[in-house]
Amino acid sequence: MSGGIQFLPPEASSLAPQVDWLFYTLLAFSGGLGLFLTALVIGYAVKYRAGSSADRSGRVARNTPLEIGWTTATLVIAFALFGWGAYIFVQRDHPPADAIEIAGLGKQWMWQFRHAGGQREIDALHIPVGRPILVTLGSQDVIHSFFVPAFRVKQDAVPGRSTRVWFTATKPGKYRLFCAEYCGTAHSQMLGTVYAMEPQDFAAWLKQEGGGQSLAGSGERLFSSLGCSGCHDGGGTVRAPNLRGVFGRPVALSNSTTVMADERYIRDSILQPNKQVAAGYDPVMPSFDGLIEESELQEVVAYIKSLSTQEGSR
Template sequence: MSHSVSYLQDADQPFRFIPVQASTGAHDVDLLAYVLFGLCVVLAFVVAGLIAWFGIRYRAGSTVKRFAPVSEHRAHWIEAIFALVLLAVFLVFFYWGGRLMVDLYRPPADAMTIHVVGKQWMWKLEHPNGAREINTLHVPTGRNVRLDITSQDVIHSFYVPAFRIKHDAVPGLHTTLWFKATQTGEYRMFCAEYCGTNHSRMRGKVVVMAPADYADWLDANGHDQNPVRLGRELFRTYGCSGCHMGRSAVHAPKLAGIYGRSIALADGRTVVADQAYIRDSILQPKKQVAAGFAPIMPSFAGRISESELQQIIAYIRSLKPGDWATAGEGGDTR
C-alpha cells in the first residue's frame, strides 16, 4: 500500500483556515473565493475611508461649503459610469461562478459512477462493481468520479470540504456531482443540512488511494455484489418478471433495450427512458403511462429501498434488445 497522509487527525495538524486542496476543482473554487474576499476587503476600506474623510471634512464647526448651486443642466455621467462599472463587475463574477457551477454538475463522459444515498443518519455508498460502504468512500487518484446522489428519507447535503463539493440529497430526486481527487489521504465527509436529532453524527471520511491500491480494494470488497446481478434477483423477487417478461396475461411493456429510447406516453408526450423515468415508473407508475398500456401497475413506494431501486435500475440499464427473446419460465437467459 502506498503511503498516505491523513487529514482527519485534527490534533496533529496545525490550524487550517482553508481546508487542504485535494481535487482538481478545488483550486478554481478557492481562487474565486479569494478574489471575492479581496474585493470585499478593498470595498470595506474604501467605504470606511470615505466615512472618515467626510466625517472630518464636514464636521460641526467646519467652514467648508456644504451646498452647491442647483443647475438645470446637471450632468449624470458620474452616476452612469459608476453604475456601468458595477454592472461589469457583477457580470464578470456571474460568468465566473456560473462556469464553475456548470463544470461541477456536468460530469465527464468517462466518469466512474458511485451511488450515494443519504439516510438518517448515515451515508450509504455503492461502487460500480457492487462494493458497498457506510460513511466511508474509497476512490482512486486521477480518476473522474461521478456521484449519483439521492436521499431515502429527508433532505441531506453531501459535503467534502477538501474537494470543495457540496450538494443536496433530496428524496425522490437523483442529482449528480463529480470530482477528480489529486492527493492520497483521508478527508472529512459531512452532512451540511440539518436532518434531525443526530445530524452532527452524520459524518465520515473519503479515502483517496493510488489506482492500483483502489483496484485491489475493489477486488477484495466487491465479490458477488455486482449490482446488475443483484438487480436481476430483485426483479424476480418483487414479481416484475412475471409481467414484463411476457409470462402472464398482463399486458406490460417489455424492458429489454428500453433504456435510452424515446417512449410515447398515453397523453401524447414523448420522454426518454432514462434513470429518472424508470425510477418514477416503479414508484409512481401512473405518472407517465406508456401509450397502449393500461395504468394497472401497483406502486412500490415504501416497499423498496433506495439501494434496491438502484440495483433494479442497473439491471434494466444492462438489458439489450433480444435479451429476453429466448427466455423460458425460469427467467432470462443472461
C-alpha cells in the first residue's frame, strides 16, 4: 500500500498473474481492434471529405478469401479468449482438497472470520502464504461481496446460502479487503485487512490468539442445545440418519435421486429439510430457518463435517 499511481494492485496470489495476463491480452486485443477501426473511420472521413477529388464511382469488389479469413480469425480468437477465461474461472471455483478452511461472515457492516481452532477476528484475516485458503462465506443480512484486489478474487456473500472463495497468497504483506456490493449506509466503511504471513508466523499468531472452543466444538454444543442430537444420535423415538461420515458422500434421496452431501446439502437439510429427504426416512425433521443464526449454522456445518474428516480418531 505505497504511494504513487498504481494501475493495478500488487499481484499477491497464485491466481493474480493469470488473471492479469488474460486482462492484458483482452485489453491489447480490443485496444488494437478499436484503434484499427478508428483509423479506418478517420482515414475514410478525410479521403471522402466534401470537395475532395477521391473516386466516387462506387466500384463493388468482393474479396471472398479475405472475408472468410477475417471472420474465421476473429471467431478463433474469441473462442480462444473464452476458453482461457473459462479455464481460470473453473480453477477459481475448485479449491484444492488440502485448503485451510476459514468461516467468513458478512454483516452490516463488518467482516467476521473464524478459524478452525475457534480464533475469531473482525475486519482482519490472518493467513499463511503458500497454502490454499478456502473461505466459506455467509451473510447475516444482505448481500455483501468479499473482494481482495491483490488476490484478484471476488465472491458474493448471500443471505441463506453458503458461497466460497479460495486463493493461495504468494507474498507476505497487508492487503485490502473490500465489500464490493452496496450493502447500506456504512458500506464504504466495510473494509478489512488481509495479513498474509510466513507459515511459522501464522502458526505463532494462531497460538497467541488461542481461540478456546473450536468451530466444530461450538457446533457440537449447538447440536445438542438445538435438539438435533435428540433425533440424530439414535436412542430417541424418531428414526433419523446418523450424521457420522455423511459429509462428502453421496446420499440417496426419497425421490430416487442421489445428491452429494456437500456444504450446501447440509445447510439445506437444516433450513429446508423437506426439500431433499433422505431415502428410507420420514420427513419429520423440523425446519430450523429463523431459529439458527448464520454464524451458528457455520458452526453446526463445521461439526457435521468434522464427523467425517476425523472418522475413527474420535
